[in-house]
Amino acid sequence: MNLILHVWRQAGANAAGRFERYEARDVSADMSFLEMLDVVNEGLIANGQEPIAFDHDCREGICGMCGMMINGTAHGPMKMTTTCQLHMRSFKDGDELWIEPWRARAFQVVKDLVVDRSAFDRIIQAGGFVSVNTGAPQDANAIPISKQVADDAMDAAACIGCGACVAACPNGSASLFTAAKVSHLGLLPQGQPERYRRALKMVAQMDLEDFGHCTLFGECQEACPKGISIDFIARMNHDYLRAVATQREETAAGGTG
Amino acid sequence: MSWFVNLYRSTIGKKIIMAVTGLIGIGFVLVHMLGNLQVFIGQDKFDAYAAMLHGPLAEVVWGLRIVLIVAVVLHVLMAWQLTQRARAARPVDYRMREPQVSTWASRTMRWGGVLLLVFIVFHILHFTVGVIDPAHAFHETDALGRHDIYGDVVASFRIWWVSAFYIVAMIFLGLHLFHGAWSSLRTLGVAHPSAHPLKRRISAAIAIIVWLGFTLVPLGVIAGIVH
Structure with a gap:
């Protein structure tokens, strides 16, 4: 499936942020959401661009590192699931996704989707x-x-x-x-x-x-x-x-x- | 007293103050609603009730008024302070945030509360003080020389915008109580643990009873049952 991503990019805590548009092509339904972002990042790196920064660690839903707002829902549309355990089968071809970091004064953005x-x-x-x-x-x-x-x-x-x-x-x-x-x-x-x-x-x-x-x-x-x-x-x-x-x-x- | 200052300064303490003052308000509206429903018994009963409140029970009523005024002031002050705090807690808002389970009632607590405050001021100026007197009936007396509040109610609610304002305000009162009655017990930590904590039958019942009880009066006048 092909998706359009609008990802919040912010170089640092005090830098101004903005949404950047990316196209995620040939995404497998069996990928996790983070794997999909990994693939997008591979493409960005190949083009000499800065990859999207996001937190992750265990990728099995128990460490608490990952997390992002996906179309206005924390950890995306699936209930009781972390972002790493959210799979692309939850989305469909042509979906447009807005991806934002957790937003709170206490959670300052470190970079892109990474918050402190x-x-x-x-x-x-x-x-x-x-x-x-x-x-x-x-x-x-x-x-x-x-x-x-x-x-x-x-x-x-x-x-x-x-x-x-x-x-x-x-x-x-x-x-x-x-x-x-x-x-x-x-x-x-x-x-x-x-x-x-x-x-x-x-x-x-x-x-x-x-x-x-x-x-x-x-x-x-x-x-x-x-x-x-x-x-x-x-x-x-x-x-x-x-x-x-x-x-x-x-x-x-x-x-x- | 430093413990009280600490309580007052904490977010939970402020919520506890809101919960206690809110419960005082719920108790008041239930009694007020029962009093109002006497309008369906007739002019004599209703005017006699009003005369009782302003005559033999005047000191009791004044005592309750002071409690209510303090409760409303604290409730509004805490709401204002906490709202400012919540605004500050998210300086950069989401482009998109989809509410999942929060009720419309919970999301209208702030603006609905402002509307209710405006309503309360209007309502006191209208039926209690008579400064606002759309029906020019506040200073009328009944056959026994008592203040004819019954006649004022009937004449006022025959004016379409007065009825409309009261009916709309009561919808927001019902919504406010639907969330407030339920959440205040959780804020005070006395709610019974539940497998479905978002369910709220008792609050729903209180909200519907209060909304219906108050709304019946203008509806009764419009329908001609109270005349």
């Missing part, structure tokens, strides 16, 4: 961990966890941090990402001691990163390649509210023992 998502890393650094030395792995069932809780925690932990939630959100909010990260530890017994402190710190960092707020449009849940539910946002809000209501200032009054 280190804001997510800083949210994780603010509290997305369990700060105890866990030692050697325990026996799998040493800590009893109910199936429902284990399932919920796993659903939240499925977040690969691709940024599609921010990209699809009309407000540019990182609520779904932060909620998933707050919840997957907060649900489990190992994450309980820091549950409320974690919610406070991660939400505070999310706000510092200039993301928008959540208005529960639901677009993030639909865009998420892992199908993470907006119920986790309600859970994060609950943890955050409880944290604000119960937090006390840290003093030395606890004694030195």
Whole structure:
């Protein structure tokens, strides 16, 4: 099949960007979207032009590196799929595709379709961990966890941090990402001691990163390649509210023992 | 009090303020709607109800008014601040972004909210203060010498643009509640987890009841049932 691509080209963070028109010829329906771009890039390189820069790594839908807006939909038209796992059979001959990077103030464009998502890393650094030395792995069932809780925690932990939630959100909010990260530890017994402190710190960092707020449009849940539910946002809000209501200032009054 | 300042400064805190003030508003519109429906009982009942609110219950009504005014001011202020923040969060917009699941109700919250604010101001100036008096009926009294709000309602809604404005505003109120009633509980983190979190039967019921309850009054006047 033959496609017409309008790709956002931007030389650097502070450079002006624009759409460039490319023709992708003889595209196989079995190619992934990124393979199609690889082929277009081969052509560009052969002509001495700058290839289109895009993020990718595992190309099997689990690393969270790839991601672009394809005709106004994060990761393209297929639900619960990353761009690398989107295949060209989702398109038809003659389609015209508009390809844009994730757009958010917190995700500055590095080049073309590559954006800087280190804001997510800083949210994780603010509290997305369990700060105890866990030692050697325990026996799998040493800590009893109910199936429902284990399932919920796993659903939240499925977040690969691709940024599609921010990209699809009309407000540019990182609520779904932060909620998933707050919840997957907060649900489990190992994450309980820091549950409320974690919610406070991660939400505070999310706000510092200039993301928008959540208005529960639901677009993030639909865009998420892992199908993470907006119920986790309600859970994060609950943890955050409880944290604000119960937090006390840290003093030395606890004694030195 | 630093915890409150932190809450106020956070996006979730601002949303919590919007959710709480919004729920106060929902409670108010439900009571207001039930009061309005007495217009179908007749002039005597309706004018007596109005006289009760302005007579023996005046202090209670003023207390509620203060709560409502504070709620509306906070609701609008938070909406304004958060909207500015959302605008800033995406300085370069997409050429193309296709909404997938967001409802029309959710996408009209901001402009619909502005319309509702205009409506609220108009409505207070119209039926409460009487500064806007399109039917020239605000200062009429009924047979018992009471303020004849019933007559004012009938005369006002016989004017086509007054009825049209109220009916359109109530459509947006219904839409606002369809999204707001559902999302406020999620913002407060008290919504029950669901396999289909976008479904909202209770909100749909509240939206339809409020929309219909308010819209029946101008429709009743237009149809000649209330005269």
